[in-house]
Amino acid sequence: MLPEDAVVERRLHPVTSLRRAWAPIAVILGWATHDPGQTQRQLERLTATTLLIGVAVIVPAAALYGFLTWWYTRFAITDTELRIRTGLVFRRAAHIRLERIQAIDVTRPLLARLAGVAKLRLDVVGADKKDQLAFLGEREARALRAELLARAAGFAPETAREIGEAPARRLLRVPPGTLAGALLLTGATWGTLLAALAVLPVLWAWTHSLWTVLGTALPMLSAAGARSVGRFVAHYDWTVAESSDGLRIDRGLLDRTHETVPPGRVQTVRIVEPLLWRALGWVRVELDVAGSSNSVLVPVAPRAVAESLVARVLPGVSVPSHPSLSRPPRRAGGCVPLWWRGYGLAVTDAVFAARHGLLRRSLSLVPHAKVQSVRLTQGPWQRLWRLAHVRVDTGADRTVTARLRDAEEAARLLRGQADRSRTGRRDAVPDRWMAGC
Secondary structure, X not given: OOOHHHOOOEEOOOOHHHHHHHHHHHHHHHHHHHOHHHHHHHHHHOXXXXXXXXXXXXXXXXXXXXXXXXXXXXXXXXXXXXXXXXXXXOOEEEEEEHHHEEEEEXXXXXXXXXXXXXXXXXXXXXXXXXXXXXXXEHHHHHHHHHXXXXXXXXXXXXXXHHHOOOOEEEEEEOOHHHHHHHHHOOHHHHHHHHHHHHHHHHHHHHHOOHHXXXXXXHHHHHHHHHHHHHHHHHHOOOEEEEEOOEEEEEEOOOOEEEEEXXXXXXXXXXXXXXXXXXXXXXXXXXXXXXXXXXXXXXXXXXXXXXXXHHHHHOOOOOOOOHHHOEOOOHHHHXXXXXXXXXXXXXXXXOEEEEEEOOOOEEEEEEEHHHEEXXXXXXXXHHHHOOEEEEEEEEOOOOEEEEEEEEHHHHHHHHHHHHHHHHHHHHHOOOOOOOOOO
């Protein structure tokens, strides 16, 4: 183990000082925009000479602040932890245990890409907020990420530095045309447009005011467009690759993000089928990863390709087909008319699978080893129809529910799932990085 005086502290990239120099200026701009009228009156009282003097004082002061905050921000890697020290006036020291690191993402905002730097964001078990190192040179960021993952996997410091980034094999790339078409066929986009078509004629007949109609239409259409365009920009050039440290996701048109789905950390997988996608055979795959912000595995893909990716995230799991899912008994229509037909359930040797949704179908898969608790709930109306819900809680603070099952079947599911969860946790392999190394 390294002695304390042998730990070498490192600084971030010098361009970080420019980023942090904006903080004082942002405070001033925020104060100015809070009360524009008062700000304008104050500016009218100042002469040109006073303004120049103010700028001559503020800009160097901001530059000095940026430099000092960069100078006093350091990080170091020991045998057991990553240490980050920040703060000019109020000091903060973060000690991150290496074995508790779940994922390390490399992000490159547009301006950072132009400057040749990148940001490391760390997902740590038990931490609600991500720690980050912003900014590092691109090569340094990737080398540091590889070293931290290697150390988290138990490699010696000397070996960890030599391993480098594990090679990856590309599995999927979402073409921009497919992504754009999928976004245009989502219910949210069409729902906003249909709402506009329904509301605007009524508003015109009621007010006969063109400005009122435009004032209502523009925000509604802008919201629909902004959501679609925003998701297109964020999901552009979505690529999934397989490596020994997990499935890697690269995405983004302006800001490029390099994420990793940690092996063995996935708690739930959801296969989502919007109504307008079904004719094209497209699905969306979402994830629940304990302690991580990773929520999408692939924004749109053919069902067969999506299922092959699910098999890599959940080894040994096959996705149940819709015909194999058992529906609730017909008397469930007394509790939820029509919509009960969208519910389904399948329990295999590997997963607890529950489906809900009639127009937008969502199939949730929970490996038995990831089940934290299982509950049976039954309201008075459900008791009248001899029905019950079976709720499965996962380590990502999410619940998957098998809805409106026969009460006797639900009781059997409750007992059987408890046994399957104990067996699954006993037989599960340890969650370790770089299992293939």
